[in-house]
Each structure stands twice: as C-alpha cells, then as structure tokens.
Amino acid sequence: MEETFSRPAMYAPNAPSIASGFSKSLYRSDEVVADYFKVLKWCFIPILGLTAVWLFEIYVLQSPRRFVPNPAEFASRVFGFSHFLVGLMFMISSRKMRRPQGWVWFMGLLGIGILISVVFYNFGGQANPILVIFYFLYFMVHGFRDVVFFYKPRTRDLELERTRSLILCLIQVCLLLGLMYVLVPAYFFYRSLKPKTYWPELQNQIDALMPYLRAVLSWSWLLAPICIVVMSRQLRKFPGGLGAFYKDNKPILLVLFYSVLIILLSPLIGAWIYNLLILSHFVGWYFYFSRRLGTIPKQSSRDDGLWKWFRGSTAGFQLLHLGAAAAIFIIILINYFFLPDRSIIGTLFSANAFYYWTVIHVTISFAPRG
Numbered sequence: 001m002e003e004t005f006s007r008p009a010m011y012a013p014n015a016p017s018i019a020s021g022f023s024k025s026l027y028r029s030d031e032v033v034a035d036y037f038k039v040l041k042w043c044f045i046p047i048l049g050l051t052a053v054w055l056f057e058i059y060v061l062q063s064p065r066r067f068v069p070n071p072a073e074f075a076s077r078v079f080g081f082s083h084f085l086v087g088l089m090f091m092i093s094s095r096k097m098r099r100p101q102g103w104v105w106f107m108g109l110l111g112i113g114i115l116i117s118v119v120f121y122n123f124g125g126q127a128n129p130i131l132v133i134f135y136f137l138y139f140m141v142h143g144f145r146d147v148v149f150f151y152k153p154r155t156r157d158l159e160l161e162r163t164r165s166l167i168l169c170l171i172q173v174c175l176l177l178g179l180m181y182v183l184v185p186a187y188f189f190y191r192s193l194k195p196k197t198y199w200p201e202l203q204n205q206i207d208a209l210m211p212y213l214r215a216v217l218s219w220s221w222l223l224a225p226i227c228i229v230v231m232s233r234q235l236r237k238f239p240g241g242l243g244a245f246y247k248d249n250k251p252i253l254l255v256l257f258y259s260v261l262i263i264l265l266s267p268l269i270g271a272w273i274y275n276l277l278i279l280s281h282f283v284g285w286y287f288y289f290s291r292r293l294g295t296i297p298k299q300s301s302r303d304d305g306l307w308k309w310f311r312g313s314t315a316g317f318q319l320l321h322l323g324a325a326a327a328i329f330i331i332i333l334i335n336y337f338f339l340p341d342r343s344i345i346g347t348l349f350s351a352n353a354f355y356y357w358t359v360i361h362v363t364i365s366f367a368p369r370g
Contacts, residue, residue: 025154032151032251039284046075067336072275077354082325083282084361105367113363117356124205126355142362143281144172150288151252163237170231290314
C-alpha cells in the first residue's frame with residue numbers, strides 16, 4: 001500500500017559496489033533475504049495454527065459447515081482486511097491527500113478498481129478460472145512492486161536510482177510475462193487431464209473470455225524482447241554494467257527469484273501457495289512499516305493523541321494493525337456462530353468478497369508515492 005513517510009533510515013552498506021552516493025536503504029544488503037524468510041516464517045505460523053482448527057472441524061466435529069474452510073485463505077483474509085483498513089487510513093491521512101491532486105488520483109483509481117470488480121463479477125468472479133489466474137497475476141504486479149520498494153538499495157544519486165528503478169521494473173515485467181506463459185498453459189494442461197464441468201452460464205462466460213486470453217498470450221510475447229532491449233541499454237548506463245548491477249542488487253534479485261520459485265512449485269504443493277504469497281505481502285508490509293517507524297528519532301506517545309501514536313510510533317502502529325486483525329477475526333467468528341449465512345457482515349468479510357476488496361486495494365495502490 002502507499003507509503004506515507006518520506007525519509008527512510010540511513011545505513012552504511014557492508015561492501016557497496018557503487019561508491020557514489022550515501023546509502024539511504026532501510027535494510028543492509030545482508031538483512032534483505034533474512035527478512036524475507038522471516039516474513040515467510042510468520043506467514044506459516046497462523047496457517048499452521050488454522051490448519052489445526054481445520055483438521056479438528058473435519059475429523060472431530062465432522063461439520064459440513066466449517067469456520068475455517070481453507071487455512072491459508074482464512075489467514076490471508078483476516079490479515080488482508082486489516083492491511084486494507086490500516087493502509088487506507090494511512091493513505092487518506094497522509095500529507096499528499098491535503099492537495100487536490102491526491103484526491104483526484106484516489107477517486108480516479110477507486111473508480112477503476114470498482115469497474116474492474118464489476119467486470120470480474122459479471123464474468124463469474126472467483127468461479128471463473130481464467131479470471132482467477134489474471135487476478136493472481138494482477139496481485140503479483142502489486143506484490144513485486146512493493147517487495148522491490150521495501151528492499152532495493154538506495155543512494156543519494158538520483159540518476160543512478162532512476163536507472164536502477166527502471167531496470168528492476170523491467171525485470172518485474174519479464175517475470176510476470178514468464179509466469180503467465182507458465183501458469184496459463186499449465187492450468188489448461190491440468191484441465192485436459194481432469195476435465196471439469198461448469199454450469200451453462202459460467203461455461204458461456206469462460207468461452208466469451210477465451211478469445212481475449214488467446215490474444216493476450218499471442219501478443220504479449222512482444223513485450224519480452226522490448227524489455228530485454230531497453231534493459232540492456234539501461235544496464236550500460238549503470239556504473240560498472242551488468243556485473244556491478246547484479247552485485248549491488250543481488251539480495252532483491254534473490255527475493256524475486258524465491259517468490260517466483262514458490263509460485264512455480266504450486267502444481268506440486270497445491271493452490272494454497274498463492275494464498276501464502278498474498279499473505280506474505282501483508283506480513284512484509286507490517287514488518288517494513290514497523291522498521292521504518294522505528295527510525296523516527298522521537299516516537300510519538302499516547303499523550304500526543306491516539307491517532308498520532310498509531311501513526312508515529314512502532315508500538316502504536318503494531319497495536320493498530322494487530323488489533324484490526326483481531327477485530328476482524330472476532331467479527332467473522334460472531335457471524336459464523338450467531339448470524340445467518342447470508343448476513344451483510346458475512347458477505348462483506350467472506351472469501352468471495354476478498355477478491356473484490358483486493359482488486360480495489362491493488363488498484364488504489366498505483367497512486368504516485370510521496
């Protein structure tokens with residue numbers, strides 16, 4: 001989600017390959033991969049806990065209606081709604097929203113997000129496998145973008161940082177194209193081995209999207225050579241060329257590689273791995289923002305006002321974020337035990353609704369930072 005602080009911490013890198021400029025990175029180069037694995041570890045902890053509940057419901061309670069229908073999905077939903085809420089609160093109260101341009105971007109992107117959601121709904125939503133593939137790829141645009149934002153090296157050399165950002169952006173485009181050309185054919189090959197029958201209306205919706213899917217697959221390959229050509233030109237501008245770029249950006253490149261590797265393991269491990277990656281974005285943002293707030297020389301206190309404490313201190317932010325997650329968990333729990341299946345609360349916080357909230361969140365996040 002949109003970041004609202006303009007001044008990250010200053011760290012001196014261990015062995016910088018680029019001597020010009022002083023480091024502005026929030027993470028040292030030897031901390032990046034370790035932090036990424038810490039994020040994954042804290043994603044597995046709630047998933048494993050909810051898996052125990054899931055197994056208890058299946059084998060002990062033997063109830064056809066389960067509180068935890070999918071442990072990975074449930075965890076990503078609870079922490080995702082918390083992430084959406086806190087991110088939106090921070091965005092709306094940021095300095096840039098005091099200017100008309102901020103609200104123009106917000107309202108414009110909100111409208112686009114709602115429009116995408118309407119199209120998603122009209123073509124079958126989460127029941128349409130083609131839309132689910134593009135939903136995940138759309139989220140990974142957001143996920144890759146924020147991972148790079150969290151971990152990429154930064155210096156005071158503006159020209160160098162523009163070149164670095166463009167190269168990393170092109171790498172993300174190439175990775176997304178590669179994933180699309182692996183996931184889409186893999187899905188259809190799987191379906192050819194295990195055909196699935198859809199109800200007539202949904203089948204018509206799937207058939208209506210097939211020409212567009214084939215067009216995307218047919219023409220998007222042109223982006224790859226364009227990206228490679230532009231990237232090679234930008235690498236020549238980078239001090240030291242390809243070797244220096246790799247050395248200077250190796251940690252973030254490894255994080256991107258590990259993320260892609262996890263996705264490619266999904267045919268072997270299962271589709272729940274996509275929920276893990278979505279959850280890792282929420283957990284990663286939580287750790288990143290906690291660290292960033294920790295660099296503030298003077299932490300806000302409760303005496304400064306509750307909102308200033310939430311926004312200006314690590315302890316306040318963590319309490320707000322985890323408190324929101326706990327509140328959402330309790331709301332889902334109350335809905336499960338005391339409200340009818342199709343209550344308004346149940347609908348708003350359901351697994352199906354999460355797709356639409358995610359699409360809107362991702363779309364809003366494309367507003368310019370700063």
